[in-house]
Amino acid sequence: MNLVLFDLDNTLLAGDSDFAWAQFLIGKGVLDREVQEARNIEFLEQYKAGTLDIFEFLDFQLAPLSRHPRARLDAWHAEFMDISVRPMITERARELVxxxxxxxxxxxxVTATNAFVTGPIVREFGIPHLVATIPAHNDGAFTGKPRGVPAFKAGKIERVDAWLESLGLHFGSFERAWFYSDSHNDLPLLKRVSNPVAVDPDDSLRAHALAQGWPIISLR
Structure with missing residues (x-):
């Protein structure tokens, strides 16, 4: 049996669902444009630079979930899928999956973006498993904080290990293991698998992939 892991944002998606969700909420007037848009852009640039403080970002990302009832959030997300997400899904990405x-x-x-945002996106692809940052909740309402280790950088390995263990498996259970990603932030997990693949990579990951002889592909 083989294992295949996909990053989501800027890998399977031709865009960033984290960033797009915040922009969607700004567009609906749920978040204040003047304050929140600049922070959203700042966090995206920090991610690209590899300097993102994941917990500071999660405070920003998860706070809106704690301010609204789940039914309203789900309705917004259905609209978000139509307006923002499906246009970011290419035929090449669907075919690869x-x-x-x-x-x-x-x-x-396997994604750092929280499971509320990414769950419906992963189901859109027909992918059966999601390893993501988990938003904590209490009696069905989100608290605005993460639960457990965020699936970010080396945290992706920890969360994948825990997920595989829950299935009675580990990396050694597989003949081959792929991980597809666009980002240098994912180098820890890319180095862990037998078949790392750089997808429309950032400059840092492209340089590393070229040096290591990893495949480089485009899904755009």
């Missing part, structure tokens, strides 16, 4: 699903591999998305 389907090829791995058809091979009977164990397939998952």
């Amino acid at each position: 389907e090829s791995h699903l058809d091979s009977d591999a164990l397939v998952a998305v």
Whole structure:
């Protein structure tokens, strides 16, 4: 059996669902444009530079979830899927996912973006498993804080290890393991698998992939 892991933002998606969700809420007037848009852009630039404080970012990202009832959030997310997400899904991305699903591999998305935002996106691809940052909740309401280790940088390895263990598996259970990513932030997990693939990579990951002889592909 093989293992196939996908990053989501700027990998399977031709864009960033984290950034797009905040921009969507700003567009609806849920978040204040003057204050929140500048912070959203700042966090995106920090991510690209590899300087992001994940907990500071999660305070920003998860706070809106704690201020609204789940039914309203779900309705907004359905609108978000139509307006923002589906236009970011390319045919190449769908075809790549389907090829791995058809091979009977164990397939998952591994993303730092929280599970509320990414769950419906992963289901749109037909991918059965999601390893993501988990937003904490209490009696069904989000608290605005993460639960456990965020699935970011080396945290992705920790969360994947825990997920595989819950299935009675580990990395050694697989003949081959792929991880597809666009970002140098994912180098820890890319180095862990037998088949790392750089997808429309940032400059830092592109340089590393070229030096290591890793495949570089585009899904755009």
